[in-house]
Amino acid sequence: MILVTGGAGFIGANFVLDWLAASDEPVINLDKLTYAGNLENLASVVDDERHIFIRADIGDPEQVAGLLKRYQPRAVVNFAAESHVDRSIHGPEDFIQTNIVGTFRLLEAVRSYWDKLGSSRKHAFRFLHVSTDEVYGSLRAGAPAFSETHRYEPNSPYSASKAASDHLVRAYHHTYGLPMLTTNCSNNYGPYQFPEKLIPLMIINALAGKPLPVYGDGRQIRDWLYVKDHCRAVRHVLAEGSPGEIYNIGGWNEKANIDIVNIVCGLLDELRPRTDGKRYCEQIAFVTDRPGHDRRYAIDARKIERELGWKPAETFESGIRKTVMWYLQNPDWIDNVHSGAYRAWIEKNYAERNR
Numbered sequence: 001m002i003l004v005t006g007g008a009g010f011i012g013a014n015f016v017l018d019w020l021a022a023s024d025e026p027v028i029n030l031d032k033l034t035y036a037g038n039l040e041n042l043a044s045v046v047d048d049e050r051h052i053f054i055r056a057d058i059g060d061p062e063q064v065a066g067l068l069k070r071y072q073p074r075a076v077v078n079f080a081a082e083s084h085v086d087r088s089i090h091g092p093e094d095f096i097q098t099n100i101v102g103t104f105r106l107l108e109a110v111r112s113y114w115d116k117l118g119s120s121r122k123h124a125f126r127f128l129h130v131s132t133d134e135v136y137g138s139l140r141a142g143a144p145a146f147s148e149t150h151r152y153e154p155n156s157p158y159s160a161s162k163a164a165s166d167h168l169v170r171a172y173h174h175t176y177g178l179p180m181l182t183t184n185c186s187n188n189y190g191p192y193q194f195p196e197k198l199i200p201l202m203i204i205n206a207l208a209g210k211p212l213p214v215y216g217d218g219r220q221i222r223d224w225l226y227v228k229d230h231c232r233a234v235r236h237v238l239a240e241g242s243p244g245e246i247y248n249i250g251g252w253n254e255k256a257n258i259d260i261v262n263i264v265c266g267l268l269d270e271l272r273p274r275t276d277g278k279r280y281c282e283q284i285a286f287v288t289d290r291p292g293h294d295r296r297y298a299i300d301a302r303k304i305e306r307e308l309g310w311k312p313a314e315t316f317e318s319g320i321r322k323t324v325m326w327y328l329q330n331p332d333w334i335d336n337v338h339s340g341a342y343r344a345w346i347e348k349n350y351a352e353r354n355r
């Protein structure tokens with residue numbers, strides 16, 4: 001049995017679904033169900049006995065200790081986090097609380113559990129911490145992609161809080177010998193991504209006839225990876241990674257934001273043309289930039305390719321087509337995430353950006 005945290009969010013839910021499709025090993029899924037957690041993402045495994053969902057906070061030491069004692073997992077995979085950069089700019093507190101204090105409390109509970117395991121279970125145990133390329137900061141044009149030894153230079157409250165959690169994970173390995181694995185991945189996209197993030201926001205706004213808000217000049221670069229490739233990489237690292245090691249995960253897929261938005265618009269023109277005969281890219285609106293906006297991220301994924309034999313299965317072209325089709329085929333999921341809280345966030349973030 002493994003314990004997954006944040007398994008009702010975008011990547012965590014994809015991980016749980018893929019895990020249960022690939023193995024018979026049960027999963028305990030611990031999630032606080034913040035605005036980003038959605039049990040609908042897990043609807044297909046609601047009756048599956050191998051999936052045990054527990055609503056809890058990684059920062060609640062008693063609840064986490066009780067779960068570890070009761071279920072005796074052989075591994076913990078930590079996806080739980082506050083994950084949206086713009087929200088961290090409007091209100092950093094939740095990011096400090098979950099990503100730093102929460103990770104610390106989770107580590108303490110795991111340390112105490114791990115200390116009491118018998119020697120063979122102790123040896124086999126793994127804690128995999130899921131992190132981000134944003135901890136490395138922003139790259140200049142033409143600079144080599146981030147390797148695992150790139151210096152940490154986080155620039156937003158979100159990336160600073162993730163960087164702090166990565167350092168705690170490192171320290172728990174170095175000081176206490178806990179068998180830690182850390183993964184730093186680039187931008188994910190795919191099914192079940194909450195529509196505050198670039199790609200689903202553009203799809204949903206386009207279909208609703210709303211403006212497509214591109215920050216600044218739209219020339220910022222992100223390195224895109226289809227979520228299921230990320231989930232498979234995490235499974236590889238969990239199975240074969242060496243304790244204490246960091247693995248960067250990415251798809252060698254650098255693209256400027258404006259190019260991403262145009263690709264999404266082109267796919268929608270083909271798959272769900274506008275009824276007035278116009279093209280979706282006519283909805284693009286350049287808006288005020290994100291404060292401190294990192295210009296470029298790029299991941300050097302050679303270590304995980306060389307040492308663990310992982311490579312992405314999807315190209316950007318195949319992954320983005322699957323993603324746009326998924327959103328077109330799941331209007332109920334979209335309707336249900338359009339809660340009052342979601343609408344309030346969209347109003348707050350974009351009202352002040354229109355220029």
Ligand code: NAD
Binds near residue numbers: 010030185
């Ligand atoms: P998400 O915001 O979609 O989901 C986060 C999940 O964590 C939600 O289900 C939420 O309810 C849960 N959660 C939040 N606080 C919690 C707490 N205190 N206790 C328990 N559960 C809590 O995020 P995501 O995009 O799926 O990202 C998952 C992880 O992957 C994060 O750690 C993020 O930093 C990392 N990551 C994300 C990306 C990306 O492109 N989305 C890329 C690299 C790394």
Ligand code: DAU
Binds near residue numbers: 186188218
């Ligand atoms: O790099 C990995 C990170 O990718 C993860 O660690 C984060 O959890 C995840 O949210 C993501 O961060 P970004 O800030 O890169 O993702 P986001 O989808 O918010 O934005 C992608 C790019 O698009 C970024 O340069 C900002 C821009 N953008 C975003 C939004 C929401 C726009 O131009 N307009 C928008 O409305």
